[in-house]
Amino acid sequence: MDLTMSSIEDHIQNWQPGLSIDCVIMGYANHELHVLLLKWKNSDRWSLPGGFIEKEEDLDDAALRILSERTGVTLPTLHQFHTFGGRQRRDPDDVLEVLSSLELKNPVVENWLMQRFVSVGYLSLINMNTSHPKADFLSDRCEWILLRDVPELIFDHNEMIEKALEFLRIRLRYLPVGRSLLPQKFTMKDLQRLYETILNKSLDRANFQKSFLKLNVLVRHEKQMLGGAHKAPFLYSFDKVRYDEYMKRGLGFTLS
Amino acid sequence: MDLTMSSIEDHIQNWQPGLSIDCVIMGYANHELHVLLLKWKNSDRWSLPGGFIEKEEDLDDAALRILSERTGVTLPTLHQFHTFGGRQRRDPDDVLEVLSSLELKNPVVENWLMQRFVSVGYLSLINMNTSHPKADFLSDRCEWILLRDVPELIFDHNEMIEKALEFLRIRLRYLPVGRSLLPQKFTMKDLQRLYETILNKSLDRANFQKSFLKLNVLVRHEKQMLGGAHKAPFLYSFDKVRYDEYMKRGLGFTLS
Known part of the structure; x- marks a missing residue:
């Protein structure tokens, strides 16, 4: 009402x-x-x-x-x-x-x-x-x-x-963010721009990619070989199980 | 009142x-x-x-x-x-x-x-x-x-x-904790026990020490060579400047 x-x-x-x-x-x-x-x-x-x-x-x-x-x-x-x-x-x-x-x-x-x-x-x-x-x-x-x-x-x-x-x-800093803001499939650049937008600062591309891949929370999709598609960037989506695990145990300073 | x-x-x-x-x-x-x-x-x-x-x-x-x-x-x-x-x-x-x-x-x-x-x-x-x-x-x-x-x-x-x-x-996970709970000087074991108590779980001693030393937030004090003191563990205190820096920028997932 x-x-x-x-x-x-x-x-x-x-x-x-x-x-x-x-x-x-x-x-x-x-x-x-x-x-x-x-x-x-x-x-x-x-x-x-x-x-x-x-x-x-x-x-x-x-x-x-x-x-x-x-x-x-x-x-x-x-x-x-x-x-x-x-x-x-x-x-x-x-x-x-x-x-x-x-x-x-x-x-x-x-x-x-x-x-x-x-x-x-x-x-x-x-x-x-x-x-x-x-x-x-x-x-x-x-x-x-x-x-x-x-x-x-x-x-x-x-x-x-x-x-x-x-x-x-x-x-x-301690939980993954993005699942509710990004489309189901996105490029690494999309993800970086989301983080840059929230943090309001530029991030180093190589470091961002390395840090994120290390989390093992992304699934990389095979490129579809149509026309110039091999030049297109890889698409990723979140691995639901890993994402939920991180939501539970956190990404942060882990002391191990 | x-x-x-x-x-x-x-x-x-x-x-x-x-x-x-x-x-x-x-x-x-x-x-x-x-x-x-x-x-x-x-x-x-x-x-x-x-x-x-x-x-x-x-x-x-x-x-x-x-x-x-x-x-x-x-x-x-x-x-x-x-x-x-x-x-x-x-x-x-x-x-x-x-x-x-x-x-x-x-x-x-x-x-x-x-x-x-x-x-x-x-x-x-x-x-x-x-x-x-x-x-x-x-x-x-x-x-x-x-x-x-x-x-x-x-x-x-x-x-x-x-x-x-x-x-x-x-x-x-994203900020140092301890300055208001520990005495000014403490051993690495004291610090680890504080974290273990808060987290309610055991932490690996070597990993804890490594993670914490990497933060560069601790000052190690020289042992006072009196009697059996050389067997005593090192005492540490928090580096106030570094601690305050971490309080501002965080410890967590840094993307760099």
């Missing part, structure tokens, strides 16, 4: 007070990371997708529900990366701007939005091609924005994206 | 509703990990130290305050490792047991404690020798308990300790 402006007052009593969820939903296309953003109605301000938690709803389920409502994508799990609890994290001017953009003036809704919120950040990496972005009742646009073009967002939402990236960069 | 039973009602209006903090405070001594636990008044139930967040207080500051109130230890920062938000995470029988152990019957306090709580978990690793455990107003004991002797705790607190350990084990 998606909220409407007229139903929000009824919902307020069913929500956990002072607690919200914000979702950093990342997608990868054309060798670029994108993040899903909403533009508010009657305003040129952008924000992360987010929402509130029903009193009878698990926190993780609320995050999955918000992802599904905004993108149509259903995932088994998301990465809870940080809880944001600075007491000044929501600029009061931003809250007043939301309130002035609401068509319905309502003191219950105003009180709800003016309270202090602690917000739990969730990261998801999804395939952009299978997503169907959909605005919520507070917004009139919901779009994939290039990570490097993200504008100034409301509240601490830019900081949330930074923190989500930091989480993802640390994750690269 | 530490709470008292009679002041709790006054505080309730100043706290964020439905939100708590629980602290997994770990100490290391005699090659064993310990965790700081509280035993409730008039009950044989144990729990993690925790508390509530003032409406005018940053979440991280609240966690540092709780650590300081329970241990006398002041740290610059703690590790926020997970936020626990299952709607059934607090067994109602456990809540009733707290309530029945309270000396003051008070409907405001009862309502407060009966609401749904989402709890933010913080991990700290501290030197047990410099800590002064102190019970809170709900408990009559506050003690370091051997990790392997932790009893069944209230709510989801055993799960919190498991999750904190998982966080710490992952952290070992």
Whole structure:
């Protein structure tokens, strides 16, 4: 169920007070990371997708529900990366701007939005091609924005994206990343560009290839000998069993 | 300021509703990990130290305050490792047991404690020798308990300790660990036992030494040639500059 402006007052009593969820939903296309953003109605301000938690709803389920409502994508799990609890994290001017953009003036809704919120950040990496972005009742646009073009967002939402990236960069050090972002078959160059994009730096081609092949997590596919195909680069896919093993035991500093 | 039973009602209006903090405070001594636990008044139930967040207080500051109130230890920062938000995470029988152990019957306090709580978990690793455990107003004991002797705790607190350990084990893969747990000088065996204790498994001595020396993060001290000291093992300490570098850039899968 998606909220409407007229139903929000009824919902307020069913929500956990002072607690919200914000979702950093990342997608990868054309060798670029994108993040899903909403533009508010009657305003040129952008924000992360987010929402509130029903009193009878698990926190993780609320995050999955918000992802599904905004993108149509259903995932088994998301990465809870940080809880944001600075007491000044929501600029009061931003809250007043939301309130002035609401068509319905309502003191219950105003009180709800003016309270202090602690917000739990969730990261998801999804395939952009299978997503169907959909605005919520507070917004009139919901779009994939290039990570490097993200504008100034409301509240601490830019900081949330930074923190989500930091989480993802640390994750690269001890777990394989890529299965949910790359097509099933990809070149070594595709893989390197994904890592370079996430790390925001160039990597040495030979070292990257050596490090990755050493993990033994890639399956190399035979070239199909059609036309000039022998000049084409090799295609790889992830070895599902090895990938899952690494997801369990990690890639990192192994002490052995 | 530490709470008292009679002041709790006054505080309730100043706290964020439905939100708590629980602290997994770990100490290391005699090659064993310990965790700081509280035993409730008039009950044989144990729990993690925790508390509530003032409406005018940053979440991280609240966690540092709780650590300081329970241990006398002041740290610059703690590790926020997970936020626990299952709607059934607090067994109602456990809540009733707290309530029945309270000396003051008070409907405001009862309502407060009966609401749904989402709890933010913080991990700290501290030197047990410099800590002064102190019970809170709900408990009559506050003690370091051997990790392997932790009893069944209230709510989801055993799960919190498991999750904190998982966080710490992952952290070992990409960051050095030990400076806050080991004495300034230590043997290679001390270091290995710390890692073995955290990972809860044996490590090969030669591989451990090789992996660690390769990091170049240890300073080896000359043996003092007194009596039989030449038979004593080498003492090491952490190279502060290299340690801090690794804290910034990580130890993990480096792709180079």
